[in-house]
Amino acid sequence: MNLEPAADPDRLYLATGFEVNPCRPLFTGDVFTWVEIPGVGMSAAIVIGHPCSFRGRKGRLAERTPVAAVARHERVPAERWSTGFFDRMPLPGLPFEEEFHAARLGQLGLAVTDDLISAERVACLSHAGINQLQQRLVFHQTRLDVPTAEFHMAFDHTYEEADLLEEWNTELKGTAEDTPAGFESWIRQGDPSRQSLLRTPQERAHVRRAMRKEISQIQKRGSLDD
């Protein structure tokens, strides 16, 4: 078995509570406080879909987003998650009253994306956390045991793109370019496109430099307009 044990909150989350950046785009592994999950009811929820399943062209979000219910869970030793509880994803340390929660991977539904956006986002999983979520989800649904390193290699470029979009939104907040569409247009430019360059790890620094240069130019143009 390759299923990973429960991770420490430091490794599991990118941010929790007030540290969650409101400029971060909706992404796999985001945890929301209270939303309607069709077929399940009102519940805390975690986004489980691959970004392709809810992000379309020009940064437009799909009308609905795949989520799983998140509920309080008894605390069990980390290593027991490797050999059991296959229908759950451990979420220790969420900023709720009870310390230990788990995503219920059998209680899934398509939440209305606007409901998610207007709910409070209380945590974002880290790259390692998303890999673990994908691993448990695939095993629960198919009994296929895929090492997290494979998810990392296949999806790392999407994590990188989400990080870049977060930076774009944060730096350009309040400007005319503060839109996912502006970023989408920029990241798809070039031949090969910047987006496809992100698939090659050693090309990412180049894309980051280019984006920061672009942000700086937009900010300069904005200050001249003022």
Place this chain on the structure above:
Amino acid sequence: MTAPMPRYQPTATTALTPPRILERTQLSDVDILASEAGALRSGLGLLSEDVAQVHGDSLQLQLESRANAAAKRSPLDLLNELADKGFSWTSVARVVGVSIPAVRKWRNGSPLSGENRRNLAQLVAFVNVLKEDCLIQDGASWLDMPLAESSFTGIDVLAAGQAQELMQFAAEHIRSRDLLDSAIPAWRDTLDDRFEVYEAPDGELAIRVRTKDKVG
């Protein structure tokens, strides 16, 4: 008359077994050369270990000296330099040993602890040594490069606190596998050739089980 003493006649055994002392004195030039080369090689091996140790120590001192100089600059200046070089904030946070929101706060002017400031300065110093001594112009890209066909990168090695080992790899004194063996001993556990990542017909990357003829 007494009969004369019979002359010594060597038996087959004594005739065929020369005394050991003869074997020693009859070393050929080739034997001597091989023996001397072996001794030299042993000596060189020991010397090489000593030199590697001294080199490692000197790299550590060099990094510390550069980090001391970098630590005099403002944290925002250090962060801007890393941003200009193309580092992700995720990588900076991992190497310094803090959360990403913590780095975001520093960029907005929040103060750093002495230890974090030191760690940040060490990262800047490391990248500058890469450029000046190892001729690696794009340190951020080099550190993002996967090592030994694994998912581990130089950033993972730095996050494990093994800057000196990584410098030895940058200077081509050790191989990537040796670097990972030393810095991240469990790295081989993550290698798994049952799966492969490929581009699906929709243009997105996906994972599939390797077919038998491709499994190594």
